[in-house]
Amino acid sequence: MLDLAPEPKPGTTLVVMVMETIRDRIAARVLVPGARVPSIRRLAETLGVSKSTVVEAYDRLAADGAIAARAGSGFYVTRQAQPFALAEPGRRPEREIDPLWIMRQALEEGGPALKPGCGWLPADWMPDAAIRRALRALARSDTAGLVEYDSPLGFAPLRHHLAGRLAERGIAAESGQVLLTDSGTQAIDLVCRLLLQPGDTVLVDDPCYFNFLAVLRAHRVKVVGVKRTPAGPDLDAFARAAAEHKPRLYVTNAALHNPTGASLSPAVAHRLLMLVEAHDLIVIEDDIFADFEIEPSPRLAALDGFDRVIHVGSFSKTLSAAVRCGFIAARPDWIEGLIDLKLATGFASGAVAARLVHRLLTDGSYRRHVEGLRGKLARAMGETRRRLEALGLTLWVEPRGGMLLWAALPDGLDSADVARRALALDVVLAPGDVFSPSRTAGRFLRFNVAQCASPRIFTVLEEAMRG
Template structure:
């Protein structure tokens, strides 16, 4: 509610115009609402709007055209995602963590990153596939991909998803460059600025950054070892009327939790009752020791959109992801894909298909699961030796979510470790509510170097 003083009412009108300009709702040259219309919108008198417009004109933000109205004169500054919403400390901001982890420096250790070391990836299989592709003539090396993406790869994905109970035919699958691009396209398709989107709390930190770019309102649902807290989910859905829910299938990022079947079924019922859509990111599915229930299988791709990629298990350089969704949403999504990226990479799709088809990927995934199991056991041993406690002991996967000793905040520890060329992933980067200050996410595949644990031991011991 607006304050009662005339000065505060004028400030409120000025603030609303500035917000619309900053958010690109009003672009350079756009006509502002008429004085009478905006006075009604803001619940103030026309004289208050006139005074606000005159002040903005005096500052050069807008300009008056006699007989026509007021127009935006100021060119807005370039969009900076980090500035959308509350300013976060760059030392723990999700985008900052990603930027540091992507740096190519031999001396940089990355237990906080979200991918496997390069020597864990199937280099020999990729080299064979690249050599075979290099001998092909024509389309595979030079042409754009078809609108939905390489048919043979979509057929392979369809067979795998059908085996897992997800009714996705080849024509219901759209190939994209990555899981991130998949979410971006879906958000463009489903969301308007200001829509409420639910995420897990904690959740993969790039969900936050991407949703800020779409100017969505992000609300977190507390996580339990069996998945999202469904009682809290029901209360939040009733209060917030969300448009979308984004979650990680199978092994949750960052906690490593596995969604219990009863939790999955209740979430689908709640989503259906609320008329909301769900994005289920299955990027880590091939690292499971045993297959877990998928929301997309329970729902039958009615409200759930299944996405994934091969960046984490095959190659981050060969950008290849996919979206499986209901039939009447396929063509609009393909149109958005063409409008924003024109075509996915045919070369990447051909490369991925070659490795998937010759049996080497299946063997590679089996070896990864064994290797990750050993790394998980060793990382659990080492964190406990330092007084950290795993939130759960994950069944499989990359991630171990750990609580720090009492009185130690993850952000401060991360800053200190960065000075020693160690990139950590502090908990608040994953938590919309800021409720994970005492947590760190460890990537067990990136945590073998003794220097990580020596530095942590020294810093935790204090001065």
């Protein structure tokens, strides 16, 4: 016989109360695997709830695998329940600080609340209300986009709209040259699958976005870094690396470079494309920060016309990391090959996400949101810069927008050591060598200004710098 359950906690429904009652008995081994749980009628009478409440609770427990129904007999315990925890107990395992280390610390559920080293905006900076309105409107529309696979290229109205947005940046692409993906990372992965073989060489900026390194290493290619300057890659170093290593690809950020925040200059862009043609390279231009720009900088795809440049974008940084929607713009023959790879590895991109993004882009919500973001980022950039300089850090460049600052620690300090000490105090930093193929950025840290509002970040940073 079950004891009467306590009154539901504030904010807890009767269904959850019933579920917790059964889970508590399983955890206490009053109900062991194979034991029959009380009938729906009996438990309803014992707990003073309706039978429909117990039915829903049992359905949820069955869906969770805690109990199972036997026809004509009732419900039975299937396994011993495990205590629920947001994170595994004990300390984080020691490991080399690498790109995946940063991603795991920043994404860890229940982990550090302060994450100036992460690469996304705070949740309360995102257009929550607009996304909810768009979701409700989508739910009221025809059901095809909610239950069916999308077309191989992806939702046509969104591709048409993206082609128009690219045209505003001088990039001439028809909607048939735009392929939707589930993210910018998937877009880069598909291009690598199409164009690379294990053992090929790929050039990247040094420093570069650390996930470029993770994706490329997963493809078992050789990664060669080219020194980055505030105006773009060091062209002399690029020419030497291209001549020596015969690379297949060059992967870069066109604007608001990650991690430095710098943007490509027109002169460097033109000379870079000449080198790309001379050495028979293909460029992946990752433009995910495009909408953070206040004044547009050159785009390689605009200057090249898709002869040797593949343009990639997504909405994870500006709209929602949970709404996975990216795209590839490229010449038609590459798009054909990419469609086959997309079908082979993922079958179709997210139809619901594509329709949601399209609605937000076309109802004015996204435009208003981005305009507000630029102002908030500019204010956060100024405040973060002031606080970092007060601690003795030196900015590598003054970004023309965006959310990233690349700052050098005072002489004698190693950013990996500082990051480990800060992590022990529940602050995730992004040390420089994670972004550097040559491991020559040991004094640098990347800061996301949108995640730097808490004064505690700078208190912890100061303490970590002291050792």
